[in-house]
Amino acid sequence: MKLRSLVLAAGLAALASTGLADGHGGKVKVGMITTLSGGGAGLGIDVRDGFMLAAKMAGNDNLEVVIEDDQRKPEIAVQLADKMIQSEKVDVMTGIIWSNLAMAVVPAATAQGKFYLSPNAGPSALAGKGCHPLYFNVAWQNDNLHEAAGAYAKEAGYQNSFILAPNYPAGQDALTGYKRMYDGALAGEIYTKLGQTDYAAEIAQIRASGADSVFFFLPGGMGISFLKQYAGSGVDLPVVGPAFSFDQGILQAVGDAALGVKNTSQWNKDLDNAANKAFVEAFQAEYGRLPSLYASQGFDTANLLLSAMAKADVSDTDAFRAALAEAEFDSVRGDFKFGSNQHPVQNFYVREVIKEGDVFTNKIISASLTDHADAYASECTY
Amino acid sequence: MTRESLINTALFLMLPLTAGAAWMLDEPFIITLATKVAILALAGVGLNIALGLGGLVSLGHAAFFGIGGYAMGILAHHAQNYTPLMEAPFLIEGTNAMPIIWLVAVIAGALAALAIGALSLRTSGVYFIMITLAFGQMLYYFAISWPAYGGEDGLSIYVRNGFPGLNTLDPVQFFAIAFVILAVTLFAAGRLAASAFGLALSAARQNAVRVETVGLSPYRLRLLAFVISGAITALAGALFADLNRFVSPTMFSWQMSGEIMIFVILGGVGRLYGPVAGAALFILLEHVLGGLSDFWHVYLGILLLLVVLFARGGMIGSLAGREVAHD
């Protein structure tokens, strides 16, 4: 691995030199590439709004943010990254929502000497062998929420889970993560088609399988479809899943079908700390809607960056990196620190979907994993 | 010189001039954009041989674009990790030499086009559009669910592949490579259209029965055109993957097929330089409109619609007048 890093450093020297040459004198220019149009736009908008809210609240004139829309297409993201680096000459990059886009952009960006702060995606390759000194993940490693779900299933005494996820790398990671913490038997393990909207066939299999619980990872519209169809099927096994299918942005579209479902997350709006209270209040005041998980991650990302800016100049790469690694900011998650691979070591909670007035939202019912690090940290050597 | 050839010359010079100006102004991203135009235009030139010359409306050219991309991705991935591509029955090593990658991409694209074309050309009209689409979708879903090369995540190649004597990471030098390939292909495509084969192909598009009566097989003519077309588009795919240093199943998506088709139609179907004009306009729009609004697709859609409805013959057709159309 070391060898490859060296090759990278040498090979990209030509590009890197243009980027590193200019200092900004205390100023930091951030390039945010995120999804603002098309099907997954809700997530990117939340990350952007959370990030910009933190920037606004801090009122720091030294922070400049350039925002671009990747349309959820990896090719576009790569080209925007080129633009950010070659043309905008940013110091720090952030914003990417999807793991496949992160895999396309992050290694090249960090190899060219740019800091990358991930507000959402945490693919295992970047946490383990592919880790990089300039790459910080402020959200979670992809497996984490699924591990928390597995831990919850174990604690709840489930013995025979039926698990399903889309047939793509993040889906495979999800099932692996769940199985890492869950130690009962599996009534079934299914990979569905990515983008699938009808789950009648899978639900029939669940019904016939004799399972005592269901774990699913179906992000976005897939989860909405699954939950609505599951609720109408008459199968009433307990369901558990990661927070993605139960987040503020899509809960209203799921409706009653989600009520009472347990899901796992590192954040919720009722987490009891001052930073979170201020965040939830300010977000509602600014945008007129409840903040989501993604908004909280965007907010934390900006605050992490601001905390490092207060301590070091971005042109001094080592000092700035050390300042980021200290993570001395008031996270809306409460305690927050980085592990050896610069991924969070944090608490995960079990949430339950409830109805507050007319609005569906979550409340925390118990802790799932405490000070939990990811499984790949030991593979990471800088 | 006719008006069309004047326009063609201007179009041809536009790319290196833009890249040169950007180089002098130290705006490497503009060079990257110009490179993207050159590569996408190359894909369009490939499609145009099937579409314009052969009258074969293929909505599945993303298949070849993606095959070229993955030829680059797979070879470079193995070279990057020092693992052989195949050990039995004989050893095949990965490579990061562009010429070899191009050769593999062209051969793979041609073979795929031979297989897909041989089956698809049994149909015609809308059925042909749809069966090519189906083959593209098959490859798309295959690429997504095939875990060996990253599935939906795709493959990242961290260092651009090498070309003897050049630093391919320098935007200008990589642009030069892409542009020279485009220029050579344009020249070859022009000769092809004027050759006996090209004339027979055009004739088969206009009146298949007549071609048959002089003893030529329209099926074989079209199949050969489809194979050449697929091979060129695959070469463009390999270059596109190298531009991004990344390849993913989206290169196989039907929207990609649609975009390549848009380049051809925007510029003018069957016109040699049509794809160059179309790709340049499309990238320009994407770049300019994308900065204006989150909802820029609406404007792009309206613009496309206006072009189809009111600027028949595409950009070149409108500028050059209809009298010099391809047939």
Added chain:
Amino acid sequence: MSTILLIEQVLNGLQFGVMLFLMAAGLTLIFGVMGLINLAHGSLYMIGAFAAAAVAGATGSFLLAIIASLAAAAAAGALVELVVIRRLYDRDHLDQVLATFALILIFSEGTRWVFGSFPLFLDIPAALSGPVMLPGGIQYPAYRLLIIAIGLLIAFGLFQLIAKTRIGIQIRAGESDREMIAALGVDISKLYTIVFALGAGLAGLAGALVGAIQSVQVGMGEPVLILAFVVIVIGGIGSIKGALVGALLVGLTDTLGGVLLPGFFATFMEPSAATAVGSSLASMSIYILMAGVLLFRPTGLYGTA
């Protein structure tokens, strides 16, 4: 796999097929009568779902929502026909593909502009939620049974419309000889608008019916659109009967392929590899089916050359 499970899966395949038929019927009618490839048909499906969600949200009535979906999609269809599509009839397929591709862009992002980036809520009425017990001890969701019933009813209605009514005669005449029926004094442009609105309305209805058990979001129409194209190509373009047979074939292949293929491979492969190979092949199955049909019948099952 038990027989009960297999029957349930066949029902699921049927329900999916019937849904596809609603989409494909409009598409194939429009192609048959006007010779037009309409890529924007998926957008009309989306418009139906969004209209239903908006009306259901405002009034709370599912019935009104369904009516609104029909009306909104038909109106949008008529409008698009009058403003854009009508200029495309005498163009080649290429121009039609590009123009309707442009319409997709406009509709998708326009909808996001109006309704925002988050999925909308649309649920089935309480009376229809939950399963019913079928003979043989099969539990099946009531709403899905209703979809099958509605779909078959509409299929029957369409056949009657085309076989028995005056407009049906004009449609059939239009399919066989466009110039002639114009010469006979039929108001051809009115006929075209009606047919287009009818196809759009059916797509909108499908969007609303399906939206209630899926996610109402921008871009929901495109995957269905591709499937609907597969359906009409298998069935033979222009043939309503072909659309019905094709839709059921595709629905059953897709559902049963996803269920049976992994199990089939598991009989001679290790489980994880079998799941991977089976799922990959299942996601390609309908395209393989389509290519197979076209190889033996280049104009589809019921198409005429």
